[in-house]
Amino acid sequence: MRLQPPDTAPERIGFLLLPRFAMVAFFSAIEPLRIANRIGGQTLFEWDLISRDGKPVVASNGMTLAAGYALHEMPHVPSLAVCASFEPDSSIDGELVGWLQARAADGCVLGGMDTGCYALAAAGLLDDRTVTLHWECLPDFRARFPRVDAVESVYEVTAEGFSCAGGSAAIDMSLDLIRRRHGDDLAAQVRDQLIHDEGRRPSSRQRERLLPQEPLLLHAIALMEANLESPLGIRELADELGISWRRLERLFARHLQLSPQQAYLARRLDHAHRLLRETPHGVMEIALACGFASASSFTRAFRRRHGLTPSRLRRQALSNRA
Known part of the structure; x- marks a missing residue:
C-alpha cells in the first residue's frame, strides 16, 4: 500500500x-x-x-x-x-x-x-x-x-x-x-x-455522515474530543471558536438538541466506557483521564449515562474475556 x-x-x-x-x-x-x-x-x-x-x-x-x-x-x-x-x-x-x-x-x-x-x-x-x-x-x-x-x-x-x-x-x-x-x-x-459509494478521500472525517454538516459544530466537537482529560469551560470553548457562549448554546440546541455541557459530558463518559472495556487501566485512572476529579462524581455520572457503575462494567468485560 x-x-x-x-x-x-x-x-x-x-x-x-x-x-x-x-x-x-x-x-x-x-x-x-x-x-x-x-x-x-x-x-x-x-x-x-x-x-x-x-x-x-x-x-x-x-x-x-x-x-x-x-x-x-x-x-x-x-x-x-x-x-x-x-x-x-x-x-x-x-x-x-x-x-x-x-x-x-x-x-x-x-x-x-x-x-x-x-x-x-x-x-x-x-x-x-x-x-x-x-x-x-x-x-x-x-x-x-x-x-x-x-x-x-x-x-x-x-x-x-x-x-x-x-x-x-x-x-x-x-x-x-x-x-x-x-x-x-x-x-x-x-x-x-462492491456497491460502494464514491470512494472517500483521506481528508474525509470518519463520522462526517453521522453529524450535521455545520463547520462550527464539527470544530466544537473536535475541540471537546481533544480536551477530554482537562475539559474546557464552555466560555473557553466559545472563545476558541470565536463566537459568544450564547451562540454556542444555540448551535448545539439546534443541531443536537443538547447543551454543549451535555454533549461534552457524553463524550467523556463514552470514552470512559471504552477504556473500561478495552484497557487494564484502573477506574480512578480512567476517571482522571476523562476529566473527573473524584471516583464518586465519575461513578454517579457514569451510571446515569450507561445504567451501571464503572466497576460493574469492568467485571462484565473481564468475565466476557474469560
Missing part, C-alpha cells in the same frame, strides 16, 4: 493478524484487491497472512482465520498492515516490537488498520508522522503517543506508511491503491462490484 509501486509484480501485501483483530476491516481491505484481480484478468495483488506463531487467529467476532506464516517465517514483502481491534496492548511485547523494527529497517512499508497503529507507535515507528485509527481510540492514543499526529480521517497514505480507521474505511484505502496502481477505470469497476 506504499505510494510508489514495488519493483515486483504482482504486488504482494502482508497482513499481520493480532488476536481479536477486526474481521470486517481485514475483509474490507482484501475484497477490493480480489475483485481487481478478477476484473483485470490477471493477478495484480497477492497477500500473505501472518500470526505471532503461525497458528490460526481468533478475530473480535469469534471467527478463526488461518495464517500462512509465523513471525520468524515471514519472507520479505514490500508492504505490511498490522490488523488489530480490541485490546491491542495485550499483543504488544518486545518480540513484536523488535520484529516490526526489523521489517522497517528492511525497507518494508508498514501500516495499521483499526487499532494497528498502537503496535507501530509502541515500536517508535510513527513519531512525527500522520496516522489515523478508529475514532473511539483517538483520545487515548493521542495521550499515550504525543509525538504522533493522530487525526480523524478515513485513511492516510504517505511515503512512510499507511493507516485506516477500520471497518469500511479499509475499502476506501484499497480502492485508492487500485486507482493509483491501475487507473480510475478499474477502481470504479471494483467500486461498482
Whole structure:
C-alpha cells in the first residue's frame, strides 16, 4: 500500500493478524484487491497472512482465520498492515516490537488498520508522522503517543506508511491503491462490484455522515474530543471558536438538541466506557483521564449515562474475556 509501486509484480501485501483483530476491516481491505484481480484478468495483488506463531487467529467476532506464516517465517514483502481491534496492548511485547523494527529497517512499508497503529507507535515507528485509527481510540492514543499526529480521517497514505480507521474505511484505502496502481477505470469497476459509494478521500472525517454538516459544530466537537482529560469551560470553548457562549448554546440546541455541557459530558463518559472495556487501566485512572476529579462524581455520572457503575462494567468485560 506504499505510494510508489514495488519493483515486483504482482504486488504482494502482508497482513499481520493480532488476536481479536477486526474481521470486517481485514475483509474490507482484501475484497477490493480480489475483485481487481478478477476484473483485470490477471493477478495484480497477492497477500500473505501472518500470526505471532503461525497458528490460526481468533478475530473480535469469534471467527478463526488461518495464517500462512509465523513471525520468524515471514519472507520479505514490500508492504505490511498490522490488523488489530480490541485490546491491542495485550499483543504488544518486545518480540513484536523488535520484529516490526526489523521489517522497517528492511525497507518494508508498514501500516495499521483499526487499532494497528498502537503496535507501530509502541515500536517508535510513527513519531512525527500522520496516522489515523478508529475514532473511539483517538483520545487515548493521542495521550499515550504525543509525538504522533493522530487525526480523524478515513485513511492516510504517505511515503512512510499507511493507516485506516477500520471497518469500511479499509475499502476506501484499497480502492485508492487500485486507482493509483491501475487507473480510475478499474477502481470504479471494483467500486461498482462492491456497491460502494464514491470512494472517500483521506481528508474525509470518519463520522462526517453521522453529524450535521455545520463547520462550527464539527470544530466544537473536535475541540471537546481533544480536551477530554482537562475539559474546557464552555466560555473557553466559545472563545476558541470565536463566537459568544450564547451562540454556542444555540448551535448545539439546534443541531443536537443538547447543551454543549451535555454533549461534552457524553463524550467523556463514552470514552470512559471504552477504556473500561478495552484497557487494564484502573477506574480512578480512567476517571482522571476523562476529566473527573473524584471516583464518586465519575461513578454517579457514569451510571446515569450507561445504567451501571464503572466497576460493574469492568467485571462484565473481564468475565466476557474469560
